[in-house]
Amino acid sequence: MPQKGRFIFDSRPGKEAELKRLTLLNEYYRPFMEKLFKSYEKNSREREKPFKKIIDIGAGTGYTTLLLKFFFPYADVTYFDSSLDLTEAAGREITKQGCTVNFLKGDLDSFDFSGTYDLVFSRFTLKHLYDPPAAIKKMTGILDPGGRIVLMDKDVTANIWYPAFPLYRTKYMQALNRYNRQTHRGGDSSVGRKIKYLLSKNNIVNITVEALQTSLTGPENTLYRQLYIGVYENLLPELVEAGFITEDDAHRDITALREFLEDTNNLAITFDFIVSGIKE
16 A cells, blocks of 8 residues: 555545635744744844755645745745645645745655755644654755754644543544554654654754644634644545544534533643754
8 A cells, every 4th residue: 555644635535625724724823934934034144055945845835835935035945745736726826926936746755856955844744744754864865964954743642631632532533543544644643742853863953942832722712723623624524435434423523622622621732843953
């Protein structure tokens, strides 16, 4: 069976809804991403060799690619993703914005990059890939000496819940786990905590780690809560189509999750890890 990784966009029955969710996700993270890229833009100006070649790996909707081009207008910026549908959607939006970037489509593990880059960026990609350690090795391999790599991803096992996570031992979670095992899709939901170590094993030094925590039950985080629930809602058609759960059972479990997150007395904190370093 092909080792394609988790949640391959083009073949998902719920991909239209997922594209809308990804677009809203970009809006939610906009302030943070702008602050992050602004700090690296300052870092670039202070270097003897500013960032001139940048690649956004697993670029999806192209939102972060656009931001990279905005903060580094004189750099040669490249969009890279394995999804034809997302690449086409990103191309339309980037053209609409009047930006010029390079487009590459392919699977990271087998793609033959013709050059190297002095800034490699990837957000929320590693956890979906079949072999995240191999992916990090590939990313650092296309990084110039002295170049910077910035990886941002989640760590589901770092999340804090009280009372217990609502989907724990439900029919929905059993279906999702069975689906992941049977389709042999790999992936790593806890990759966030491992990035620093994996980078250190691939000639990356001066590594920094920032943990961004968000309260899912906080009344100010209505959009983030909707985005989180949307992950499970948009996987529902895929699990039903595969025969692992009925729609009624899935909706029942997702409703319980929604009710849990709407109760401000409950605790639900998620973590994003942002890890950056320089190649020796």
